[in-house]
Amino acid sequence: MRATVLVRPKHxxxxxxxxxxxxxxxxxxxxxxxxxxxxxxxxxxxxNDPAGARAEVERMCEQLLANPLIESYEIELVEPxxx
Amino acid sequence: MTSPQPRxxxxxxxxxxxxxxxxxxxxALDAEAVFVWHTETDxxxxxxxxxxxxxxxxxxLRCGAIARFAPAMETVAAFAAxxxxxxxxxxxxxxxxxxxxxxxxxxxxxxxxxxCRDVPLVVERTDTPFTSRCAEGExxxxxxxxxxxxxxxxxxxxxxxxxxxxxxxxxxxxxNGSRNDVAGVVNERGNVMGLMPHPExxxxxxxxxxxxxxxxxxxxxxxxxxxxxxx
Numbered sequence: 001m002r003a004t005v006l007v008r009p010k011h012x013x014x015x016x017x018x019x020x021x022x023x024x025x026x027x028x029x030x031x032x033x034x035x036x037x038x039x040x041x042x043x044x045x046x047x048n049d050p051a052g053a054r055a056e057v058e059r060m061c062e063q064l065l066a067n068p069l070i071e072s073y074e075i076e077l078v079e080p081x082x083x
Numbered sequence: 084m085t086s087p088q089p090r091x092x093x094x095x096x097x098x099x100x101x102x103x104x105x106x107x108x109x110x111a112l113d114a115e116a117v118f119v120w121h122t123e124t125d126x127x128x129x130x131x132x133x134x135x136x137x138x139x140x141x142x143x144l145r146c147g148a149i150a151r152f153a154p155a156m157e158t159v160a161a162f163a164a165x166x167x168x169x170x171x172x173x174x175x176x177x178x179x180x181x182x183x184x185x186x187x188x189x190x191x192x193x194x195x196x197x198x199c200r201d202v203p204l205v206v207e208r209t210d211t212p213f214t215s216r217c218a219e220g221e222x223x224x225x226x227x228x229x230x231x232x233x234x235x236x237x238x239x240x241x242x243x244x245x246x247x248x249x250x251x252x253x254x255x256x257x258x259n260g261s262r263n264d265v266a267g268v269v270n271e272r273g274n275v276m277g278l279m280p281h282p283e284x285x286x287x288x289x290x291x292x293x294x295x296x297x298x299x300x301x302x303x304x305x306x307x308x309x310x311x312x313x314x
Contacts, residue, residue, distance in 0.1 A: 013235070014260070016195050064152075067145060067181070069188045070235060 008038035089306035099137030130306035131168035134175025147177035176277030193260025203255035212305030223294035225280035
């Protein structure tokens with residue numbers, strides 16, 4: 001099973017990278033509001049049980065992929081096509 | 084030489100770059116400084132441990148996030164849990180925060196720019212093994228060189244640290260966007276400290292300042308006291 005983890009700076013946490021991107025986009029003439037910069041981690045998980053896989057990826061997020069003090073995360077699971 | 088001579092380990096991670104300066108500085112202050120490779124699981128009878136600056140494991144993912152899983156770090160955590168003295172400098176501070184041995188986290192500088200200059204610091208506490216040679220409110224000049232030195236704690240954590248007096252050093256002027264200009268913190272027990280400035284680079288007035296020696300010689304004193312106390 002494949003999993004995609006989206007790690008974002010938590011709401012309310014200052015994101016200087018996002019601010020730099022935002023002002024660059026404005027300089028290019030784009031009408032943008034707030035921009036926030038995070039990170040994407042694509043993973044292959046051995047488990048094919050969605051609940052088990054999600055629980056495992058959650059543990060990965062807590063222990064390594066995100067720092068819960070400053071980052072939030074979202075997990076998307078892509079189930080393999082059934083046969 | 085003042086006896087006994089404490090033995091202080093300098094942990095070496097791949098990507099470290101200030102390990103030799105730390106070793107030199109501690110030796111110059113009469114400690115027996117020895118390198119400890121990151122794969123070691125036994126600390127060779129050490130009286131203190133220093134985690135030096137650098138870019139351990141390429142700073143992948145987040146600074147210090149990978150180094151915290153180095154085999155030697157488990158031993159360092161056990162050493163700290165027994166009251167052992169641990170000092171993390173720059174990347175070492177980042178590693179200790181990621182490992183949960185120190186509160187807070189170090190983020191990209193607010194300016195997004197790497198900062199490399201001498202900075203003025205204020206000593207907030209002198210009753211720690213790392214600042215005993217300083218005076219309260221004393222201003223020190225010690226260089227920083229980091230891209231990710233913006234220390235952050237949320238409101239609840241910050242208030243808790245203020246109450247328990249865990250903030251030991253502050254910048255006397257804004258440097259990197261750190262919350263309330265925090266430059267160095269200790270754990271609750273006071274035996275683990277991290278700081279972004281580099282005391283090992285401020286060892287001689289010829290190089291701009293010898294104030295770093297106050298921090299490192301405090302550590303050497305405290306390590307010696309532990310030997311004398313039979314710990």
